[in-house]
Amino acid sequence: EKEYFQHHSRGNNAASSDFHGKGFNSSSFRTQHDSFNLPRRHSKQTLPTPSVLTPALPLSCPPPLSVVNLSYTSMGNIGMELISEILYVDSPFLKSLDVGFCSIDERGLLALCRALQLRKKKGLPQLQGLILSGNVITYKVAKELGLALN
DSSP states (O other), X not given: OHHHHHHHHTTOTXXXXXXXXXXXXXXXXOOGGGGGGSOOOOOSOOOOOHHHHOOSSOTTSOOOOOEEEXXXXXXXXXXXXXXXXXXXXXXXXXXXXXXXXXXXXXXXXXXXXXXXXXHHHTTOOOOSEXXXXXXXXXXXXXXXXXXXXX
């Protein structure tokens, strides 16, 4: 390789004689290795510093959730109880929760009602959308939901 670079960079046309009859020209024929011998152009432009490119939130934090769609996940009561634990955390960003057709019965929905009541007591904004279709909504759940959402 080194001999090739020295031979080629001196302008020796021995390499072009191999291709002369085939329409190749040594000045336009370059190999992958030739790019290393090309002169580098230095621009006076500088790239922005990393602090300019840094967004307002750290890169490790995802954007806050505003819509959570868990429909048709069959998460059941245990899943609803777990989700209810985060509903009243100090996060005003959540706007909509879809837990339709998740096999949730009275126990899970009462946990949701308690979470919504705690959310209201903390002064967090109410959910704009709450989808409970396809789950078992008893009279007791309906009453508690009414109190929590009122």
